[in-house]
Amino acid sequence: MAQTDLLEGKARLGRKRDHTRDAEILDAALDVLAEEGYDGMTIDMVAARAKAGKATVYRRWASKTDLVLDAVACLKPNDIDYASPPDTGTLRGDLVAMVKTPTIRESERKLKIMGGIVSMIARDSELADAAQAALVEPRAGANRIIFQRAVDRGEIPADSDIDTLCMIGPAMMTYRSLMLQLPASRDLAIATIDRVILPAAGIRPTTN
Known part of the structure; x- marks a missing residue:
């Protein structure tokens, strides 16, 4: 050569x-x-x-x-800082402030991605961990902060099951998107907050 x-x-x-x-x-x-x-x-x-x-x-x-x-x-975050979610002074205000149209679109995309890897999650623990960290934990962590604030303010009982309350909205959105193949919307998300999440937390909301 x-x-x-x-x-x-x-x-x-x-x-x-x-x-x-x-x-x-x-x-x-x-x-x-x-x-x-x-x-x-x-x-x-x-x-x-x-x-x-x-x-x-x-x-x-x-x-x-x-x-x-x-x-x-490497999923890109949306325009909400999940480490410092909105603090409006009320549980409803905080939850509603998290509902933004671009965020809803990004959440729908993430749900479709989650649906795309469901077949592999059970077989690959590394992929399951990556999905949990990128798709589930950011929003769950923000919700925990919001509900803990409500506990600290005395707005909801100190023994509230925060982990379950945090899962209600995402679980309903996941079922609607993946199983029913229906789109999410801001109105639907706010209705879920008022009719399901707040009553589950022991609050009778006054809607605006």
């Missing part, structure tokens, strides 16, 4: 991997996952959606599972 060929070969081996398209590929993977589910998803579909070569995807992720794990873990 000529010296020039050896040098070129070493240059190729030492070339830094280009990660500039990673975000586009991961976002494309989430779109395909939401539409096709894990079992129906293929690397070809992701590459086509991202307008990238199949080899480009495989150079970054050795398998579909690796790609999905990274995509789920």
Whole structure:
């Protein structure tokens, strides 16, 4: 082999991997996952959606599972700071302040992604952990802060089952989206707060 060929070969081996398209590929993977589910998803579909070569995807992720794990873990947050949810002074005000149209759309997308990986969650504990951290925990954590505030204000009883109260809204939205295939809306979310969540917390709301 000529010296020039050896040098070129070493240059190729030492070339830094280009990660500039990673975000586009991961976002494309989430779109395909939401539409096709894990079992129906293929690397070809992701590459086509991202307008990238199949080899480009495989150079970054050795398998579909690796790609999905990274995509789920890198889900973009919406415009709500879940670590510091709105503090309006009342439980209803805080819950309603969390209901924004862009947030609802993003939540629906996340539910579809969750539906797309359900078949794998039971078989892959790492994927289950990633889904819990990216799809469930941020909103659940915000809800716990909101309900704990209500306890601290004396608005709801100190022995309120906060974990169960936190799950009511997400559980209803999940059932409506995944099982009934119906869209969510701000009006529906607020009706759920007034007619289900607040009464479950022991509050008879005064709607505005």
